[in-house]
Amino acid sequence: MAAQHETQLIDETKDALRETAQLIEAAANAQGEEAKQLYAKIADNLRTAKHRLVELETQSVDKAKQAAKQTDEYVHAHPWQAVGIGAAVGLLIGFLVARR
Structure with missing residues (x-):
């Protein structure tokens, strides 16, 4: 949803930005x-686009905070698994970097 x-x-x-470009x-x-x-319509379209972008930013920040919270809870509940996952990711990145 x-x-x-x-x-x-x-x-x-x-759509608002495309319409604004046409109005310009x-x-x-x-x-x-x-x-x-x-010009009044252009200003209105830009305000609308800015409002929508701020709303998207807010939703993205909320999702990032939720993901960070879930990660933190997982790490506290399963510390050794988290260490293992971190080590595996580190090895994978090290392997990929060494291949270059």
């Missing part, structure tokens, strides 16, 4: 009141 919401926010943000092109050729209206 959250992933679907994130995808929707990303799509809406892309139209505003370049506009004059007078039409130009003012286009």
Whole structure:
């Protein structure tokens, strides 16, 4: 559900930015009141995109915090398994780096 919401926010943000780019092109050729209206719409679209990006950032930070908390709980509950996993990952990275 959250992933679907994130995808929707990303799509809406892309749409808003695409529309903003089109409005900027139209505003370049506009004059007078039409130009003012286009620039107001551009500003509104950019505020909307910024709001959606902040919402995505908040969701991402929340997920990262949740993952860190779960990792911390796992390490405290299974310290030797965590050490083994860390050692295995270290060996794998060392092996990959040595091959270069």
